[in-house]
Amino acid sequence: MNKARSFSAGTSSGFPLMGIKLSGLQKIMKNDQYSETMTTRAVCNRVIIPSTRRKQSSYIELIQSQVSESTSPTTGNANIFVCHSWESKFSDLIESLKQISTEETFFWIDIICINQNKLSTRQQDWYSETLMTGIKNIGTTVFILSETEGITSLKRTWCLWEIYCTLNTKSKLSILINNKFLDQLYNEFDQTTSKIIDVNVFFSKCSLSTEHQAIIRYVKEEIGQNKFNQMIVRELQFWLERILNEIIEKKEKIPNEIQTQRFSLFLSKTGAYLKNQGKLNESELLFKRAFELNEKRVGPEHADVIPDLAGLASVYQAQGNLLESEQIYRQLIKVQDKELGSSNPEIANSLNNLAGLYRALGKFPESEALFKKSLAIREKCLGHKHPTFATGLNNLAVLYQDQARYSEAEPLFKKSLEIRELAFGGDHQDVAMSLQNLGLLYQDQGDNEKAEHYFIKSFRVYELSFELNHPDAATVCNNLALLYQDQGKFPEAEALHRKSVEIRESTLGQDHPNVATALNNLAVLLRFQGKYEEAGPLYRRSLEIREKSLGKNHPSVATAVNNLALFYETQGKLTEAEALYKKAFLICKENLGVDHPTTLTIKKNLQNIRYDMK
Numbered sequence: 001m002n003k004a005r006s007f008s009a010g011t012s013s014g015f016p017l018m019g020i021k022l023s024g025l026q027k028i029m030k031n032d033q034y035s036e037t038m039t040t041r042a043v044c045n046r047v048i049i050p051s052t053r054r055k056q057s058s059y060i061e062l063i064q065s066q067v068s069e070s071t072s073p074t075t076g077n078a079n080i081f082v083c084h085s086w087e088s089k090f091s092d093l094i095e096s097l098k099q100i101s102t103e104e105t106f107f108w109i110d111i112i113c114i115n116q117n118k119l120s121t122r123q124q125d126w127y128s129e130t131l132m133t134g135i136k137n138i139g140t141t142v143f144i145l146s147e148t149e150g151i152t153s154l155k156r157t158w159c160l161w162e163i164y165c166t167l168n169t170k171s172k173l174s175i176l177i178n179n180k181f182l183d184q185l186y187n188e189f190d191q192t193t194s195k196i197i198d199v200n201v202f203f204s205k206c207s208l209s210t211e212h213q214a215i216i217r218y219v220k221e222e223i224g225q226n227k228f229n230q231m232i233v234r235e236l237q238f239w240l241e242r243i244l245n246e247i248i249e250k251k252e253k254i255p256n257e258i259q260t261q262r263f264s265l266f267l268s269k270t271g272a273y274l275k276n277q278g279k280l281n282e283s284e285l286l287f288k289r290a291f292e293l294n295e296k297r298v299g300p301e302h303a304d305v306i307p308d309l310a311g312l313a314s315v316y317q318a319q320g321n322l323l324e325s326e327q328i329y330r331q332l333i334k335v336q337d338k339e340l341g342s343s344n345p346e347i348a349n350s351l352n353n354l355a356g357l358y359r360a361l362g363k364f365p366e367s368e369a370l371f372k373k374s375l376a377i378r379e380k381c382l383g384h385k386h387p388t389f390a391t392g393l394n395n396l397a398v399l400y401q402d403q404a405r406y407s408e409a410e411p412l413f414k415k416s417l418e419i420r421e422l423a424f425g426g427d428h429q430d431v432a433m434s435l436q437n438l439g440l441l442y443q444d445q446g447d448n449e450k451a452e453h454y455f456i457k458s459f460r461v462y463e464l465s466f467e468l469n470h471p472d473a474a475t476v477c478n479n480l481a482l483l484y485q486d487q488g489k490f491p492e493a494e495a496l497h498r499k500s501v502e503i504r505e506s507t508l509g510q511d512h513p514n515v516a517t518a519l520n521n522l523a524v525l526l527r528f529q530g531k532y533e534e535a536g537p538l539y540r541r542s543l544e545i546r547e548k549s550l551g552k553n554h555p556s557v558a559t560a561v562n563n564l565a566l567f568y569e570t571q572g573k574l575t576e577a578e579a580l581y582k583k584a585f586l587i588c589k590e591n592l593g594v595d596h597p598t599t600l601t602i603k604k605n606l607q608n609i610r611y612d613m614k
Contacts, residue, residue, distance in 0.1 A: 014115045015134030016172070018060050019078025019106030022097055027074075029094065040093060041086040044111040058115040078108035081135050081171075083162040084144040085153035086111075086207070094178040096144045108138055127161065127211075128218055135162065136169035143175045151195045157206035160199065161215050163232050164223075175239050186247055187262070189269040196240060199232050201225065226469035230507050237277060244270045260296060261304055264290045268307045275311065278512045278549055280319050287312040294449075303339040306332065310350065317357055320554040320591050326361075330353040346386070348377035352392060359399050362596055371396040387430065390419035394437060406445055413438050429472055432461035438475055443483055455480040471514065474503035478521055487527055494529075497522040513556065516545035520563055527567055539564045555598065558587035562602050565609075574613050581606040 028034060033046045048059050055062055060075055069074055080100070082092055097107060135141060141439045143163060145153055166173045185192045189429035201219055206212035219228045248270065251257045271286035291308035298304050309332040316325035329350060336347045350497040355370035375392040382388055397412035417434035424430060439454030455476060462473035481496035508514055543560040550556055566578035584607050588599040 014130050015137075016058065016060070017078055017108075017134065017137060018064075018075050018113060019080070019108045019138075020060055020063070020112050020351065021074040021076070021103075022073030022094070022101040024046055024063060025094055025097070025107070025109070025112070029091070029518060034090075036091055038090050039087055040084065040090045040111060043090045044086070044116055048111050049116050052115070056115070056117045059112045061115070066325055076106040076140050078106050078113070079140060080105060081108045081138045081141045081162070081166070082110075083141055083145065083153075083159055083166070084109075085156045085159055087152045087156070088144070092178070093144055096178060097142075099176055100142065100166055100174070103566070108134075124214060124218060127215055128222070129351040131162075135165045136171055136172040138171070140172040140174065142167040143173065144328065145175050145177050145181065145196075145487075151192075154199055156197065157201065157212045157215055157362060160201045160204055160228075160232060163235070164228060164339065167231055167235060173235065175236075177243070182247060182250075185231075185243070186251070186266055189266060193240065193273065196236055197233050199229050199236070201228055214444055224469060226466050227506065230469050234507075234509065241274065241279070244273065249254075258293060261294070261297070264293045264297070264304065264595075265307070267293070268311055271311050271315075272307075272502065275315055275318065278508070280315055280550065284312065284315045284319070287315060299502075301335050301338055304336070306335055306339070309335065313350075316491055317353070319550060320556065322357055322361055322591065325357055326354065329357065343377055345378065345381045348374045348381070348388075348392075351377070360404065361592065364399065366398070367399055371399060378448060385419055385422065387420060387423045389418040389432075390423070390430075393419075394434065398437065399443075401444060404444075409441055410438075410531065413441060427461055427465045429461070429466070429470065432458045432466040432476065433472065435461065436479060440479060443479075448483060448487060451483055452480070455483060469507060471504060471507045474500040474507075474514070474518060477503065478518060481521070481525070485528070490525065490529055493525055494522070497525055511545055511549060513546055513549050516549075516556075516560065519545070520560060523567070524563065527570060532567075532571060535567060539567050553587055555588060555591050558584040558591075559598070559601065562605065563589070565605070565606060569609060574609060576610050578606070578613060581609060 028047055031047045033050065034043065038046070052062050055065070057065075067075075082093075082097070094481075101107075104476065116303055127245065136614070141162065143153070143159070145151065155525065193446055199306045202216060202225055204212070206215075212330065219225055228437065248267065248305060251263055251266070254295050257263050267286045267290035271290065274286065275283040281376055291305055291312065294302065294304045294308060305436050309328055313328035316322070316328060333350050333354070336350060337343065340346055351370045351374035355367045355374060358364075358367035358370065371392065375396065378386065378389045378392050393412045393416040397416065399404070399407040400409035400412070413434065417431065417438065420428065420430045420434055435454045435458035438450045439458065442448075442452035459473075459478045459480060462470055462476060466473055477496045477500040479495040481500065484490075484493040484496065489548045497518070501515065501522055504512065504515045504518050519542040522533040523542065526532075526535035539560075543557070543564055544561050546554065546557045561580050561584040564578040565584065568574075568580065569577040582601060585599065585602045588596065588602055592599050594600075
């Protein structure tokens with residue numbers, strides 16, 4: 001919107017509630033001054049304002065004054081609030097609204113419903129109260145996302161604010177797109193999806209700087225910039241997931257389309273997107289199908305299958321199907337070596353991932369060899385100052401830390417931090433991660449003073465750069481909480497654990513596996529303090545989330561089952577605890593093997609409780 005408004009009759013608390021039918025909007029396109037190339041801003045300046053200048057009214061008031069008994073009314077109580085960019089073509093707006101228009105639909109559109117002849121500066125409460133209340137009263141917002149160049153509507157301050165008002169008032173939000181947009185998403189997946197979820201109100205644009213500044217000031221002072229951005233991004237992510245599935249269904253109906261490389265690649269990219277959203281089972285199905293189609297089309301060792309195999313291996317690893325993941329990684333590396341050459345950065349990535357898998361399996365010598373091989377390729381191809389090389393150093397350091405080889409891990413962690421600070425500056429999330437890892441290293445060595453120092457430094461990066469509203473900020477809160485917990489500082493630890501839960505729920509959604517981890521850690525602390533009534537529901541919810549998101553046979557589910565068993569054991573419920581320990585042991589035995597450290601720990605828990613029950 002390019003406006004601060006003057007209102008007349010038909011308002012509620014200063015907000016006009018009358019709307020216009022699609023037929024009334026289409027009449028604008030018959031105006032002598034109208035042309036097909038006009039943006040909404042141009043229509044406002046060349047059609048709306050000249051038409052209403054004499055009466056000094058809004059366009060909707062002008063229409064109402066011209067209604068006679070012989071004409072059908074085109075205005076009524078607004079039931080759809082239209083969120084759109086003034087920089088987009090007016091004809092695109094009309095075409096989008098045709099998708100949802102009925103005889104009972106009355107659109108609230110700013111250039112129509114607000115008097116564009118009497119614009120004055122509005123007070124802060126107009127943005128935070130009047131507009132928000134108006135959107136709530138209308139009840140439904142449609143966001144027009146039809147642009148094919150730059151997705152300008154997500155770069156406009158007013159559009160972002162109106163979406164926020166809709167979500168904050170729990171009004172219904174629908175997103176309208178056209179076929180051109182669908183085609184762009186299908187053919188240019190990475191570029192388009194990145195633009196959709198690249199929301200930052202701070203860098204948005206507004207034709208009036210005073211309005212932009214007023215909204216930004218309110219966001220910073222009352223909401224939090226990252227919380228504001230995350231709320232909108234999460235809604236767009238949920239919507240995007242639905243649209244991607246709709247595109248797949250639509251393309252499947254086109255003869256021979258599923259046999260194309262483009263369709264398989266879209267399946268694979270959609271699988272990667274869903275994996276990042278924690279939808280592992282759905283992701284697995286898409287990667288499998290993409291591979292099967294490519295295998296049939298070009299064979300199992302063609303370069304086209306590389307993204308399918310890479311995605312499938314990572315999904316199996318995330319699901320805890322480590323042996324299947326290992327098999328796929330080996331198949332992937334074989335194809336990459338044949339198609340790309342043995343010194344390609346992509347092979348380095350696969351070697352790094354397989355090394356991480358071996359680390360999870362406790363196969364440390366094999367893991368170390370692959371991490372070093374991956375590092376050598378990355379140094380050769382990218383140089384020793386590249387951020388990806390820093391990631392490799394970090395991963396090797398973590399492996400050394402797992403084996404208590406602290407003197408070897410420390411210089412690698414510090415070198416990784418140095419490279420990241422040089423590449424990104426001191427306020428980047430990768431820098432925060434390096435600081436956190438150093439804190440964990442010192443914590444393992446019992447140097448709590450140094451550990452706290454690095455945890456707090458990492459915490460400050462997230463606090464200053466992300467207002468703590470970032471998933472990785474929750475990890476820092478968790479680690480600092482565990483440090484305080486070990487020191488007996490329970491109130492400080494509990495506050496940080498609760499903050500970790502809050503951040504993960506707001507940034508990842510309430511059913512994400514990482515939320516389960518945060519709930520479990522809070523439950524453990526509450527158990528330590530004897531707060532069993534609070535701890536029990538958290539243990540059970542953590543287990544439910546993991547079973548739902550990861551499947552009932554995942555090693556992380558075994559961990560949650562073990563922890564719930566320990567909780568019951570603490571309360572003297574030995575029969576319930578014994579059954580859960582047995583369940584956890586069988587899951588680990590099947591997925592990790594009998595010699596894995598986690599399997600052995602749970603086996604010992606089972607043996608101990610059976611001894612106590614004699």
